[in-house]
Each structure stands twice: as structure tokens, then as C-alpha cells.
Amino acid sequence: MRGLAASDNDSGIRADDTLLWRGSTAVTRAALLAEAAAIAHALPRGAHIVNLCEQRENFLLASAAAMFAGRTQLLPVARGADALGVLAGEYPDSVRIGDEELRRLRTARLVSPARRDLAPDDPGQPVMVPFTSGSTGRSQPHPKRWRALESGARLTSAALRGAIGVSAEIPLSLVGTVPAHHMYGLEFTVLLPLLAHMSVHGERPLFPADVAAALSQPARPRVLVSTPLHLRALADSQIVFPDIDLVVSATAPLDEELARHVETRLRAPLLEVFGSTETGVIATRRTAQQEEWRLYPGVALEPGVDSTRVAAAWFDQPQRLQDVLELRGADRFVLRGRNSDLVEVAGKRASLADITRRLCAVPGVEDAVAFQPEPAATGVASRVAALVVSRGIGARQIAAALAADLDAVFVPRPLVLVPRIPRDALGKVSRAALLALTRPRVE
Numbered sequence: 001m002r003g004l005a006a007s008d009n010d011s012g013i014r015a016d017d018t019l020l021w022r023g024s025t026a027v028t029r030a031a032l033l034a035e036a037a038a039i040a041h042a043l044p045r046g047a048h049i050v051n052l053c054e055q056r057e058n059f060l061l062a063s064a065a066a067m068f069a070g071r072t073q074l075l076p077v078a079r080g081a082d083a084l085g086v087l088a089g090e091y092p093d094s095v096r097i098g099d100e101e102l103r104r105l106r107t108a109r110l111v112s113p114a115r116r117d118l119a120p121d122d123p124g125q126p127v128m129v130p131f132t133s134g135s136t137g138r139s140q141p142h143p144k145r146w147r148a149l150e151s152g153a154r155l156t157s158a159a160l161r162g163a164i165g166v167s168a169e170i171p172l173s174l175v176g177t178v179p180a181h182h183m184y185g186l187e188f189t190v191l192l193p194l195l196a197h198m199s200v201h202g203e204r205p206l207f208p209a210d211v212a213a214a215l216s217q218p219a220r221p222r223v224l225v226s227t228p229l230h231l232r233a234l235a236d237s238q239i240v241f242p243d244i245d246l247v248v249s250a251t252a253p254l255d256e257e258l259a260r261h262v263e264t265r266l267r268a269p270l271l272e273v274f275g276s277t278e279t280g281v282i283a284t285r286r287t288a289q290q291e292e293w294r295l296y297p298g299v300a301l302e303p304g305v306d307s308t309r310v311a312a313a314w315f316d317q318p319q320r321l322q323d324v325l326e327l328r329g330a331d332r333f334v335l336r337g338r339n340s341d342l343v344e345v346a347g348k349r350a351s352l353a354d355i356t357r358r359l360c361a362v363p364g365v366e367d368a369v370a371f372q373p374e375p376a377a378t379g380v381a382s383r384v385a386a387l388v389v390s391r392g393i394g395a396r397q398i399a400a401a402l403a404a405d406l407d408a409v410f411v412p413r414p415l416v417l418v419p420r421i422p423r424d425a426l427g428k429v430s431r432a433a434l435l436a437l438t439r440p441r442v443e
Helices: 029-042 056-069 081-090 099-106 146-164 183-195 208-215 228-236 256-266 352-361 395-403 431-442
Strands: 018-022 025-028 048-051 072-075 094-097 126-130 172-176 198-201 222-226 246-249 270-276 280-285 293-295 300-303 308-311 319-321 323-327 332-338 342-345 348-351 365-371 385-390 415-417
Touching (some): 056 099, 094 099, 146 172, 146 183, 146 270, 146 280, 172 183, 183 280, 208 228, 228 246, 300 323, 348 352, 365 431, 385 431
Parallel strands (some): 048 094, 222 246
Antiparallel strands (some): 270 280, 300 308
16 A cells, blocks of 8 residues: 555545545645645654644644655654653654644745655654553553554454445545544544545534534545544534434443444444554444454454453564453454453452443433542552532432442442543543542542
8 A cells, every 4th residue: 555645556545535624625635645745845854753733634744744754753642841851852853843833834835846655665664653641650652663554544444434334445534523643533533544545624623513514514424533422422412413424432431322322313323443552443343232342354362361462463563451351252352341440349349430331320420430549558459439520419419329239339439529520632531630639538
């Protein structure tokens, strides 16, 4: 899948295909990648490009430009001054490109050189380095070489088309509510448009009305790429959404009830994808109908007691996930939880994800997260704690509702009511933030 910039090729991608939607205006692959090639020629010196663009079109352009220039992109999740300072110390040859720098390059009327090949000259060179979110510890880099990006795009493209029921020749239009610099958003809103037969909407809509407006603009088939938290908000809204051909969800477990609710309200099948920063997407399921996940072809799992080894030909080496999986044949599995999700109190075990799900099911609860504070100095595991956003219901009522079908040792104490849970753009919340909001009550 080389030479994907402007010329026709054996993957079916053509120069006049749409790569980006500016509202309802289609921008061709040839036009956008010619601009990216020109920007590549003018990038500041430095082996690593720190892509800090927030606007999706700029991020896409900067990514393509870095590929054309043969430069490795660094894609940090944490973008505060302190985090970027640490990154600069670890990569002293890096330069930062944000929206303002990209806009200046775009208005400089640069001349595009002849190069049109996104693939690096050195196949062993990392193309991108995404970082883990750091929600349970320090953010870690995971370099991605071309073969991993290309293989992932090919397999995910096949999974999406299979879920919709269209052939590889039919272009898909993606609308994403997720940021591009997280691995999920990177795979779906950057790599699929660049490496597969797809286009992406240039905006990242947030509110239901904005999501509906953005979905009405690209050509069908349309795919909405989002998260469980955002999908719940969309499904609970009174907005009438335009025709959608597929909804994709990731970043947090999605229960069957919510999946059915989303499918009913958005009038489209929902495909949940399973993966990580370490592996990329490796499995999918139709959550409203299936408990089991189906692995991508070529991916092999080796479950352990508290983690799972994942191998594929396009990985540099097998990866270890902190997920407990149960195999169901050669290509299917059931997710039993993360080792950090399973807690033990008074000799009994439970899942934090299940407790969180039960909290969110209590009438009047709008959002919640259960977690286990750090063990006491004695080494005895502490009780479960929780943050809850509620409307018209108090902490005691919520605890009583939980106690009706949950062992008393797992009913959160403290159960802290907050106006909002400090989630990031993917709906995740760091352990440090959870401890900060509950520490005065648990020490």
C-alpha cells in the first residue's frame, strides 16, 4: 500500500477521492496531500516532530507532512507545559508544531516538491510514537513502524466495511468526536483516511446538535467514531440524527443495554473495537448482540492469570496487556476485566467496572466512577470508593440502591457527590485526580 498520496494505486484509492470534509465541501486527496508535501519541505529541522495541532485538518496535514519528510511524530497525550518540558528533555532533537505554526506554513504559498509517497524510505524507522494516557501511572511511548500502521488500517477498514456490508471500492466518511492524538482517534481519524479508502470530517463536534450537523454533511456511508460516555449523551438527547451507517465505540467498556439504546436512537449498528496504545485495534464485536470479541486475522492471544500476551506478525515483539481474557476458540474471546480492575476486599473479589456500571444504572445518577484507594500501610486492601454525579438523589439513597444487589463490602465508602468527574477527551480519569477528590475522606 505504497504511493498513497496523489496517484491511483492497486488499493483502489484515487487522486480525486475525497480525503477531508470542510463542512459539506469535499477536499480531494490530491489537493490535501500536495499541500502536505509542500509543508514537509518547510518543516523546521529536527528528527522528531511533536504534533500539537488540536484542529483535525491541521493535525492530518502535519501527520502527512511528517510522513513525507521521513520524520518521526511524537504524539503526547499530556500537553501541559511541564509534560512537554519532560518530553523535550527525553527527545532533545524534537520540534513542536501546533495550529498556529501550521497555519503560518499553510499561508506561506510553499511550492510542493515531487515526492508523493507517504511510506518511509527506511521501513525500520518509527513513523509515529503515541503515548499511553498515564491514567494509572506514567505515560509510556510505543513506537509504530509503517508495517504496523498499514496492517492496522487494512484490517480495521475490512472490519468497518464488513459491519456495514459494503465492498472495498466504496469510500466511507468518518465523523469523530475523539481527539486525533490519542491512539483511538489516531487510528480512525488520521490513519484510516490516509491509508484506506476513507475521508474524515474536519471538525470534532461535541454537543448533540453539533454532532448531528456534522453527520449530515459528508457523503454516505457515514461512520460515527465516539466513546461510551459521549454516545450515552447523544442517545439521551432529544436530537433527531441524520442517517448513519455505523457507530464505532472504544476507550471504555460498553454494556449491552447502552449499546442497544444507542442503536435504537441513532438508527445504526454499533461496533465496539478492542485495542490499546501498545497493540492498536485487534478485535471487534456487535455489543448489542454479542458478548464475545472476534480477533483480527493474524492476531494470537496467550492469556495469563492477570494479563494477556498478544502477538502479530506486524509487531516488533509480542505485547502484554493488563487485561484478563478468556479464549473461546481460535479467534474469539471474552473480556473478564483488567488486573487493576479486579479488587479484593474481605476475601471477596469484584470488578470496579461492574460497580461503576451498577452506579450508573441507579435512577438519577448521571456519571460515576468506582476505584480502590491505595492500600493502607498494613497492606490490607482498602474499601472501594466512588465519585458520583447525580440529579435529585443523595449519596445515602445511591448506596442503598446498590446494596440491594451488591455485597455490602463493595458498596463504595466514601461515595462522594461531585458536580462533574474530571475526565479527559476520551472519557478517562486519572488515578491522581480520583485520589485528590476523595483523599480527605479516605485517610
